[in-house]
Amino acid sequence: MKYNNLALLTDFYELTMMQGYFFKFPDEEGVFEMFFRHQPFNGGYSVFAGLDPLLDAIEKLKFSNDDLRYLESQKIFKKEFIGYLAGFSFRGDIYSVREGTVVFPNEPLVRVTGNLMEAQLIESIVLNFINFQSLIATKTARIADIAGDKPVLEFGLRRAQGIDGGISASRAAYIGGADSTSNSLAGRLFNIPVSGTMAHSWVMSAGSELEAFRKFAEIYPERCILLVDTFNTLKSGIPNAITVFNELKKIKPALMGVRIDSGDLEYLSIEARKMFDEAGLPEVKIFVSSDIDEWIIKQIKSGGAPIDAWGVGTRLITGGNDPALSGVYKIVSQKKGGATRPCIKISNQSEKITNPGVKNVMRFYRGENMLCDLLYLEEEEHALKNKIAKKEPVRFNHPSTDYAGFILRSYDRALPLLARVMKSGRRINASVDISGIKDYRQSEIDSLDKTYRRLLNPHTYKISLSDNLKKLKTRLIKELSENSFKTV
Numbered sequence: 001m002k003y004n005n006l007a008l009l010t011d012f013y014e015l016t017m018m019q020g021y022f023f024k025f026p027d028e029e030g031v032f033e034m035f036f037r038h039q040p041f042n043g044g045y046s047v048f049a050g051l052d053p054l055l056d057a058i059e060k061l062k063f064s065n066d067d068l069r070y071l072e073s074q075k076i077f078k079k080e081f082i083g084y085l086a087g088f089s090f091r092g093d094i095y096s097v098r099e100g101t102v103v104f105p106n107e108p109l110v111r112v113t114g115n116l117m118e119a120q121l122i123e124s125i126v127l128n129f130i131n132f133q134s135l136i137a138t139k140t141a142r143i144a145d146i147a148g149d150k151p152v153l154e155f156g157l158r159r160a161q162g163i164d165g166g167i168s169a170s171r172a173a174y175i176g177g178a179d180s181t182s183n184s185l186a187g188r189l190f191n192i193p194v195s196g197t198m199a200h201s202w203v204m205s206a207g208s209e210l211e212a213f214r215k216f217a218e219i220y221p222e223r224c225i226l227l228v229d230t231f232n233t234l235k236s237g238i239p240n241a242i243t244v245f246n247e248l249k250k251i252k253p254a255l256m257g258v259r260i261d262s263g264d265l266e267y268l269s270i271e272a273r274k275m276f277d278e279a280g281l282p283e284v285k286i287f288v289s290s291d292i293d294e295w296i297i298k299q300i301k302s303g304g305a306p307i308d309a310w311g312v313g314t315r316l317i318t319g320g321n322d323p324a325l326s327g328v329y330k331i332v333s334q335k336k337g338g339a340t341r342p343c344i345k346i347s348n349q350s351e352k353i354t355n356p357g358v359k360n361v362m363r364f365y366r367g368e369n370m371l372c373d374l375l376y377l378e379e380e381e382h383a384l385k386n387k388i389a390k391k392e393p394v395r396f397n398h399p400s401t402d403y404a405g406f407i408l409r410s411y412d413r414a415l416p417l418l419a420r421v422m423k424s425g426r427r428i429n430a431s432v433d434i435s436g437i438k439d440y441r442q443s444e445i446d447s448l449d450k451t452y453r454r455l456l457n458p459h460t461y462k463i464s465l466s467d468n469l470k471k472l473k474t475r476l477i478k479e480l481s482e483n484s485f486k487t488v
Contacts, residue, residue, distance in 0.1 A: 007088070009068070009123040015071070018117045019081045025116060029438050030343075032119050032334040032488065034110040034126050036103075037326040037351055038321070044458025045448055047141045047441055048109055049172045050133030051099040052434075058122055059128070090118050094422035099432065100175055100441035101417065102448055103134075104461050105174045105373055106399060107361045109327075111418060116334075123329040129168075131327040133481050134156055135319045136169045136175035141211070141445060142294045143312055144177025145453055150310040151179040154194050155289060156317025157186075169317045177399070178312075192436050198257065203230040209237065213244040224248060225257040225287065228272075233260055238272050242279045249281075257285035259311065266305045273306040287311060293320055294455060331394045333358050344476045350400050354478055357469065361417040364394075364408060370447050371411060373398060374403050376466035384466070388414045396464035402474070405464065428459070 021028070039046055046064060054067030063085045071077050071085070092114020103109055110126055112119045112353075122231050142150050154173040170186035181187055187194035198216060206212035210333040217224045226244065228237025238258065245256050265288045272442060276284045278299065288300075289311030297310055314320075331343050344356035355375060360376045362384060374396055376384055391411070398404035421428055451459035465473065 005060075005062065005067070006057050006125065007061050007085075007121075008059075008067050008474070010121055010126065012047040014121050016076065017120050019077055021115075021117045021120065022081050022084055024076075025292055025336075027306060028116050029114060030116045030119050030331050032112045032123070033108040033359070034112075034130060034329045035106055035108050035129070036134075037328065038105050040138055040325055042343070042458075043138065043142060043363055044452035044454070044461065045104065045138070045139040045141075046131040046325070047101045047176055048097050048101045048130070048134055049099055049137035049175050049445075050129040050131075050168070051096055051110075051421070052230050053133075053168070053171070053430050053456075054126060054129040055094070055422055057125060058094070058430065060240075061088070061122070062127075063088055071423075077167050082194065085420045087116075087334055088121075089425055090114070090122060091425040092118050092422075093420060093424065094358075095418045096421045097417045098440065100137075100437045100444060102441075102444040104463050105326075106355065106464055107373055108359055108418060110334075111358070113358075115368075125358075127327050127329055129323040129339060132165070133172035133175075134327070135325040136172035136317065137340045139294075139316055139322075139442070140173040140176025140178050140224040140312075141441065142455070143292075143297065143310070143316060144454070145445060146294045146297045147302075147310050150307065152177060153287070153289075153309055154181045154183075154316060155179040155311045155313035157181075157183040159314040160317045161208070164425045166317070171434065173290060173316060175441055176432060177438070177442070178316075178469070179309075191310055192434065199225060199226050200261075203227060210240045210243060213240050213291050217244050217248050221248060222253050223252055223255040224253055225259055225285075227261060227363065228260045229268075232266055232471055233263060233268050234271055234275070238275050243285075245281050245284055246279070251365060255285065256281070256283060256335045257287055257308070257330055259287040261289045261311075263290075265292075265296075265307070266300045269300075269305045269307050270303075273378065279388055281339070285309065289313065291315060296469075319443055329351045330354050332421070334355065342472060342476065344355065344480070346477060346480050353400070353477065354463065355399065355469065355473060357472055359469065361416055362388075362414050364411045366410065366412050368447050370461075372408065372462040372464065373417075374414075374464055374466055375399075375469055377469050377472070380466055380468050386439075395467055397461065397467065397470040399463065399465055406462075432453045 039391040095107050095111040127450040160169050169184050170183040171183040171190050174192045180193040182196045213226050215422045225242045241258050270288050285311045288307050293313045293315035333342050342356040345354040347353050359375050359380045363369045393409045395409045396406050
């Protein structure tokens with residue numbers, strides 16, 4: 001979806017800080033990084049999504065006259081700052097991992113470099129786009145992984161969190177592995193296949209269930225999917241479907257199928273399959289829906305249910321039991337008076353202590369399988385790449401425990417994950433085809449060992465720090481802790 005005039009899609013304190021920077025530190029530059037703190041759904045991986053529409057929105061950021069009048073009405077912004085906003089556009093650089101990449105906690109996903117004012121303004125936009133779409137793409141990837149070679153049909157629009165929640169979620173779900181969407185607008189905007197047949201109201205509006213099925217088959221003889229649970233799935237819906245499909249077989253339709261939307265889906269699908277096979281209709285497909293997620297699909301499949309496609313709505317489109325990705329946006333470096341200094345956030349909670357400095361992520365592979373990720377400072381890249389080229393051992397340091405770590409001796413290749421995607425406020429490459437993002441996401445899942453993909457107690461993927469980054473983090477923590485220590 002193309003976004004225009006989103007300058008005010010930001011938390012109000014971003015604007016108050018911008019005005020502070022404008023009057024007190026107008027020329028200072030900073031580097032901010034977006035990352036998340038823990039995996040959603042107690043899973044072993046996440047899927048990075050939302051980048052392409054984010055870049056489109058940032059490239060077009062402008063304050064309209066109406067925006068400026070609104071800010072003036074708040075009686076907090078001075079006219080000099082309003083004048084600055086009147087000519088504002090983002091002129092910084094953005095680095096990012098590729099959309100569709102499998103990612104893990106505490107590693108930078110998006111890096112923003114620029115004037116403190118512009119980098120601060122886009123914090124909320126970055127988090128809004130990336131957090132939500134990554135959450136939904138991850139949920140869908142888990143569902144599609146369990147569904148295996150059976151299609152996943154996204155039916156979530158009516159339960160989505162508002163209009164854009166529905167559109168953004170449909171985009172993210174397709175990237176994550178859904179084969180189609182019921183959302184017609186998302187289908188048009190993103191060129192996603194759309195699907196849908198009938199609701200219970202169609203069946204109830206006709207004189208009888210059989211008449212409803214016959215009329216539907218007359219209109220859609222080539223692709224006829226009948227909703228069979230309006231009254232009684234096995235005693236009414238399936239027998240009436242058998243009657244209509246036997247009549248329809250004379251024209252050799254491309255698809256005949258039924259959807260079951262309530263009841264014991266495992267039992268009903270097994271019994272329905274028996275009835276169709278006994279009626280000489282083995283070609284009829286069975287679709288199911290009704291508050292399905294990856295756990296329910298796994299359970300139903302374990303019982304041998306002969307289901308051909310899964311319609312997933314509410315628990316996909318909303319994120320289910322985990323409604324938000326824990327993404328944050330923190331400053332990691334600041335340029336002041338010609339000097340650059342790394343920044344770190346200290347906390348009594350170890351998980352909230354940030355990794356300082358301008359960083360990238362090196363992902364190591366053995367064959368096609370990803371092994372582990374190493375966070376390293378940008379100035380280390382040349383030496384690290386030389387070491388990798390020579391297949392020399394690489395030390396991995398635990399992010400928070402001094403004595404923990406390991407040395408990786410056996411690997412085939414390694415690739416940096418972050419690359420520049422926007423320079424001086426203009427995106428470097430054109431918008432990416434969503435099908436290409438989806439295919440890349442699948443290749444990423446395929447390269448992830450199954451131990452990280454299991455639903456229950458997945459293996460923890462190793463995210464480590466380079467020697468220099470570990471030393472820098474330890475030094476800054478010590479310095480700041482000593483400076484804040486008070487004698488009582």
